[in-house]
Amino acid sequence: MHLEVSELNKHFSTAKGKVIALKDLNLYVEQGEFVCVVGASGSGKSTLLRLVAGLDQPTTGTITVDQQSVIGPGADRGMVFQDYTLYPWLTVQKNVEFGLKLQGVSAKARREQASYYLDMVGLSAFAQSLPKQLSGGMKQRVAIARALASQPKILLMDEPFGALDIQTKETMQQFTLDLWARTGTSILMITHDVREAVFLSQRIYVMTARPGTVRAEIEVALGTARTAATREDPRFKAYQDQVIDLLTHSADQAVDQALIG
Amino acid sequence: MIELEGFSPPLLQRETINHKVWKPRTFWRMGEPIPGHLSLGLRILSIVVPFCLWWALSASGVVNPKFLPSPVEVAQAFGRLWAEGYLLEDVRASVTRVGLGFLLAAVLSVPLGIGMGAFATVRSLLEPIMGIVRYMPAPAFIPLLIIYLGLDEAPKIALIFIGVIFFNTLMIMDAVKFVPKHLLEATYTLGGSRRQTLMQVITPFVVPNILDAFRINMASAWNLVVVAELIAATEGLGKRIAIAQKFFRTDEIFAYLILLGVIGFLFDLLLRWVLRATCKWAVD
Incomplete structure (x- = not known):
């Protein structure tokens, strides 16, 4: 790159x-x-x-x-914004999967990929939570995991x-x-x-x-x-x-x- | 006390300033929820008190019972209309009209509102004309509707459709304007196309607002179905009220008014339940 x-x-x-x-x-x-x-x-x-x-x-x-x-x-080019840009109606897991879904990745593959990055940001335990249940720092970690899940350059x-x-x-x-x-x-x-x-x-x-x-x-x-x-x-x-x-x-x-x- | 050389600020005597401390209250605290039992109690009072006042007033004999039937008489009228089969027939007729007119308006207003909210082009094209037409009172269209569509169900459904679609559309359009710009941009940076952003981000975001718009505009639909039935119908809740007036049956009018209120309230409860069931994220 x-x-x-x-x-x-x-x-x-x-x-x-x-x-x-x-x-x-x-x-x-x-x-x-x-x-x-x-x-x-x-x-x-x-x-x-x-x-x-x-x-x-x-x-x-x-x-x-x-x-x-x-x-x-x-x-x-993955992007992380200052204000939390998670999709409020999606669980943490689905938020991280979202980019892959947009790109047409199969459900199974994107689930695995998202789980990997959620684990990496230390939020596996919150996979089924809604964004509003997370603190500010946790939200940003989800946003980072979401950007990284697409493996940007x-x-x-x-x-x-x-x-x-x-x-x-x-x-x-x-x-x-x-x-x-x-x-x-x-x-x-x-x-x-x-x-x-x-x-x-x-x-x-x-x-x-x-x-x-x-x-x-x-x-x-x-x-x-x-x-x-x-x-x-x-x-x-x-x-x-x-x-x-x-x-x-x-x-x-x-x-x-x-x-x- | 601060002392500055050559400078004496125009200080007030502390004693002249009212340092009153306001005690916190449960009952009159603004913008705060109240305990559940208090809320429930007040809600029950909200129904029971007007009912008791009505009962007391009719029992007191101050008002001619021809004008103010007692709750018992109204209940009897209710039973009579039920037994004669009018009630169910009227409810079915009115609910069908409201349902069809509202459904048509909803099916069209959702894509229209989302389109107008999302695309400034669509908005510029449609907002001015809608802004004018929505101020034309829907009942003013009745003569035209009768000329165009006759006297059957079509003009009544069309009236409800006209009365609901513009407000529904404009409320949904406004909701779309409140979708955070960064949420859309985040979607683009995740590789989202415009179509995907519209269908998978904007639309789910405004679903709670759409349901709210439906709740509010459902009330207009009920207004209009009664108006339509007063003019031309053989059955329906509004029609029955018009007939009752001819025979001076205030008890039947009361029964149907209460019925209209209860049906409207049930629709509202239903939509609120749908909101809670489908949009957990948007309700606390």
């Missing part, structure tokens, strides 16, 4: 005129990488992920997965833990890292949480706002086996400061530009 985003531009026309959401944006994700895009709200990072998912069309520029141009949404995550409390959030981060290590899935995640990005990523793209573009690319050399102790590592703090510095600096610049403009 190789995801390549090149010279991506996205304009929106609003009542107040044209808004440039993304400008000349470039990034890539290699097979098996965990990449985070960090940016303040309004930096266009969610727009970027929607374009990669194929939910919106770029104004100019290209997005390719294995040299194939992205022309629309598809199960080769890359998993796209749009602030998946943004609605969770801090303890659940850190548990989910560890869980996602472990899952990533076990499945070897490539992951592209959007977040505004710098600690989250440093803890999870091999590489971080720092995005600036107005217009949204990549300001810096940072390799996070903290190894792949990360635990709670990683957060105490002085290098962790250094990476965190570096990203925060880039974000703050760009925010100042944006304010300056707004004042001048």
Whole structure:
């Protein structure tokens, strides 16, 4: 798998005129990488992920997965949204099976596949529960299992833990890292949480706002086996400061530009 | 007290502010459920009190019994109509009309409403005309319906159909608008086609709203069947009421009014039961 985003531009026309959401944006994700895009709200990072998912069309520029141009949404790019997008009328098991059902997989095969991924996210005991009976973190685990059940080439995550409390959030981060290590899935995640990005990523793209573009690319050399102790590592703090510095600096610049403009 | 140099805020004396504490109440708590036994008791009162008032008023002799029959007289009228075979015949006639008219409207309004809710194109095409037609009172169509369809069952069923379909459709359309956008997008990213999204995501999502719309619009169907029967019919609950008026049989009118209420209520219970049985996810 190789995801390549090149010279991506996205304009929106609003009542107040044209808004440039993304400008000349470039990034890539290699097979098996965990990449985070960090940016303040309004930096266009969610727009970027929607374009990669194929939910919106770029104004100019290209997005390719294995040299194939992205022309629309598809199960080769699994997506996990911030708000819980489980089907409320389906059991957890049926939710995880749903994508396979849409793709025409036989009932027996999709049952087995779903059970495998439910086991992987540790929710086999809740297979027959309805989504409303689950906690927020559990719902996101189901959503992840549902996306993974289609064995996507890359998993796209749009602030998946943004609605969770801090303890659940850190548990989910560890869980996602472990899952990533076990499945070897490539992951592209959007977040505004710098600690989250440093803890999870091999590489971080720092995005600036107005217009949204990549300001810096940072390799996070903290190894792949990360635990709670990683957060105490002085290098962790250094990476965190570096990203925060880039974000703050760009925010100042944006304010300056707004004042001048 | 915060003291800031050169700044004295216009503070009120604490004693002048009313710090009243409101005791929590069971009976008058807003937006909260009440204990089961209290609820049941009030529900029983809801039926028993009006019934007792009616009984007391008719027994007191204040009102001429010609105008206000006693519960006993109404029960007797009920028994008489049953024994003479009118009652069952009337119920059958009215229920059939309501059933057919409503079923036709339901079968059409579900795909129409879902289509209008899901596709802005369909909505733009149909919403303006429906917005106008639905404000034409259905009974105003009766003369036309009689001219077009004669005096048999067809115009009555058509009247109910007209009276129900627009509201049903627009209510279902509104429900579809509330399907979360991310739920649809999640489906696309799982490889769902538009058709699959429409049939397997949007439709099941709005089933509870469809049943609710049916419950609400069932009441209009009952309204209209009585209106239709008052004008042209040989049997039916509304027809029998019209006949009873000619003979000044207020006891029979009372009996049929109560019957109309009970049948409507039973339909409502049935639809609620269907909702609970088929959409466990949507009821607590």
